[in-house]
Amino acid sequence: MSNNKIDGKQIASQVTEKVQERVERLKEQGVTPGLAVVLVGNNPASQTYVNNKTKTCERLGMHSVMIELEENITEQELLKHVETLNNDKKIHGILVQLPLPKQIDEDRVIAAISPLKDVDGFHPESVGKMMIGQPTFLSCTPFGIMKLLEYSDVEIAGKHAVIIGRSNIVGKPMGQLLLQKDATVTYCHSKTKDLHTFTKQADILVVATGRAKMIDASFIKEGAVVIDVGINRDEHNKLCGDVDFASAQAVASKITPVPGGVGPMTIAMLMENTCLAAENTLIN
Numbered sequence: 387m388s389n390n391k392i393d394g395k396q397i398a399s400q401v402t403e404k405v406q407e408r409v410e411r412l413k414e415q416g417v418t419p420g421l422a423v424v425l426v427g428n429n430p431a432s433q434t435y436v437n438n439k440t441k442t443c444e445r446l447g448m449h450s451v452m453i454e455l456e457e458n459i460t461e462q463e464l465l466k467h468v469e470t471l472n473n474d475k476k477i478h479g480i481l482v483q484l485p486l487p488k489q490i491d492e493d494r495v496i497a498a499i500s501p502l503k504d505v506d507g508f509h510p511e512s513v514g515k516m517m518i519g520q521p522t523f524l525s526c527t528p529f530g531i532m533k534l535l536e537y538s539d540v541e542i543a544g545k546h547a548v549i550i551g552r553s554n555i556v557g558k559p560m561g562q563l564l565l566q567k568d569a570t571v572t573y574c575h576s577k578t579k580d581l582h583t584f585t586k587q588a589d590i591l592v593v594a595t596g597r598a599k600m601i602d603a604s605f606i607k608e609g610a611v612v613i614d615v616g617i618n619r620d621e622h623n624k625l626c627g628d629v630d631f632a633s634a635q636a637v638a639s640k641i642t643p644v645p646g647g648v649g650p651m652t653i654a655m656l657m658e659n660t661c662l663a664a665e666n667t668l669i670n
C-alpha cells in the first residue's frame with residue numbers, strides 16, 4: 387500500500403479554512419479572537435511549536451500575544467501573568483506551554499487559567515465535562531485525531547481502539563473521545579505486560595509512547611488504522627514519530643506520518659478552540 391498515508395497537513399488546512407470564516411464573522415461583530423501563549427524558559431523545541439501557533443493565528447486574522455518568561459520565574463509570578471490574561475478582554479484563549487520548570491507546580495498553573503479561556507482543555511473543569519460528554523474545550527491533540535479519523539472516513543463504532551500512553555493530555559482524553567463514539571477502548575502503557583497481545587487486536591492504534599520508532603509492523607494487525615502522536619529526533623536529528631513508519635505502512639490500512647500528521651491538527655484545533663472561546667463571549 388502506498389497511498390495509505392493520512393495527510394494531516396491537508397486536513398488541518400481544511401479545518402483552519404473553516405475557522406477563518408468564523409473569524410471573519412466574529413470580526414464583523416467587533417470581536418477579534420485572541421490567543422495568548424505563555425512560554426517559560428528557552429527550550430528550542432517549545433519555541434518552534436509556539437512560533438507555529440502564533441504564525442497560524444496571524445494567517446487566520448486572529449490576535450496573538452506571546453509572553454516569554456525567564457526559566458527561573460517563581461510560581462507566584464507566573465500565576466500573576468495568568469491572572470492578568472484571565473482579565474484581559476482582548477484575550478479569549480490562554481495556553482501555557484508545558485512542560486514547566488521544576489520549581490513550578492503545573493497542576494496549580496493549569497487550575498488558575500479561567501475555564502472560559504482554557505483552549506488547551508487541560509483545566510479539571512474542562513476534563514470533567516469532557517468525561518461526561520458535556521460541551522467544553524477538548525484537548526487539542528485528541529480532538530485533532532478525532533477530526534483526522536472523521537475526515538479519513540474511519541469507522542469508530544464497535545471498533546477496538548488501543549491506546550499506548552496514558553498521559554492526561556493525550557492518552558486519557560483520547561480513550562474517552564473514542565469511547566464516546568462507541569469504540570471498545572483498551573489503554574496500554576509502560577507497565578503493560580505483553581504489549582503485542584493488545585496492539586495486535588487493534589482496529590485503531592494510537593501511539594503516544596514517547597519512544598522513537600518503537601512500534602513496527604510486528605505490533606500491528608493487517609488493515610489497522612495507525613495514529614502516531616510521537617515527536618522525536620532520530621539518529622540523524624530528523625523529526626520522527628513513535629511508529630517506525632516504513633515498517634508499519636506495509637500492514638496498516640491508513641497511517642499518519644511525522645511530521646505532517648497529528649502535529650498540524652493539534653495547531654488547527656487550538657485555533658478552532660480559540661475561535662469558540664471568542665464566540666462564547668457573544669452568547670454569554
Ligand SMILES: Nc1nc(=O)c2c([nH]1)NC[C@@H]1CN(c3ccc(C(=O)N[C@@H](CCC(=O)O)C(=O)O)cc3)C=[N+]21
Nearest residue numbers: 434435481482483484485506645646647649650652653
Ligand atoms: N500547553 C501545551 N499545549 C500544547 O498543545 C503543547 C504543549 N503545551 N507542549 C508541547 C506540545 C507539543 N505540541 C505540538 C504542536 C504542534 C506540532 C507540529 O506542528 N508539528 C509539525 C512539525 C513541526 C516541526 O517541524 O518541528 C508536524 O508534526 O508536522 C508539534 C507539537 C503541542 N504541545
